[in-house]
Amino acid sequence: MAMRALRYFGDPVLKTVADPVTRFDKSLESLVTDLLDTVDAPGRAGLAAPQIGVSLRAFSYNVEGKIGYVLNPEIVELSEETHEIDEGCLSVPELWFPTRRAVHAAVRGVDTRNEPVTVEGDDVLAQCLQHETDHLDGILYLDRLDPDRKRRAMREARERDWFWSRR
Template sequence: MAMRDLRYFGDPVLKTVCDPVTRFDKGTEALVKDLLDSVVPEGRAGLAAPQIGVSLRVFSYDVGGLSGYVINPEIVELSEETHEVGEGCLSVPELWFPTVRSKHAVVRGVDLRNEPIEVEGFDVLAQCLQHETDHLDGKLYLDRLATGSKKEAMRQARGKDWFWKR
């Protein structure tokens, strides 16, 4: 099992729009395996490649007994029905803030054979699909917070010892 070190809020890789995967080789296979291995520990629902320092459009998920990965994911459907849910992030540890997310989401991408796949989720899995796709677009859940919550989150994050400093 290859657990990869996490990147934390402040690291520029987390604010970079990821490149699509164009080579489906042993390197891509190793990245997917590392993402799957690194999402297994309790308390983790998903992990995107930039969170381990790789700027490619890949994420893994492990929610409610359903686990997998998506390469080059795109959100193709979001329900109009939303809810405010407590959200956290492995790259912003210890902080949880209410975030508005669609209750239903559908993501399409490809697998390691470059074959089409689709993942549909409700509630927590829908939240995960949206959260991980945001990572690939260079966004953190903090970017979605209401102004007051966002200011408080930024203040708290900058005071943490994990905050990435140059």
């Protein structure tokens, strides 16, 4: 349908726990189409509904040729093995910081017909699944940084023109 405008760090919708999807209708199909259209741009790996101002538990992903979406996702598996991987966010543009993530992750949820869906992956896809599920719980990747990196990231974010409270 359409590429939707993004919400940026500082917008309260990004720090709010999203509501479960309970209505499986045409408006949900439109939302999923918008999530897929919006994530389908160079440099984008994932997009959660709150990032376009919709407080529902839904996200899309586009990682290494794997494109899809999950509604009402829950992380059902995380590897014990972790690594620090550079992470950025469409809602925190231009800022990248090493973030500790599980090397492997799996999420379980449903599709637009309320049928079960499981998505799992390693490395970047695992990072994406964790990152987008965090968004649905009102968590930004900045919240996962060690204290020194977080202070630096918060300072840098507040100085940017896109920071929500500066608009």
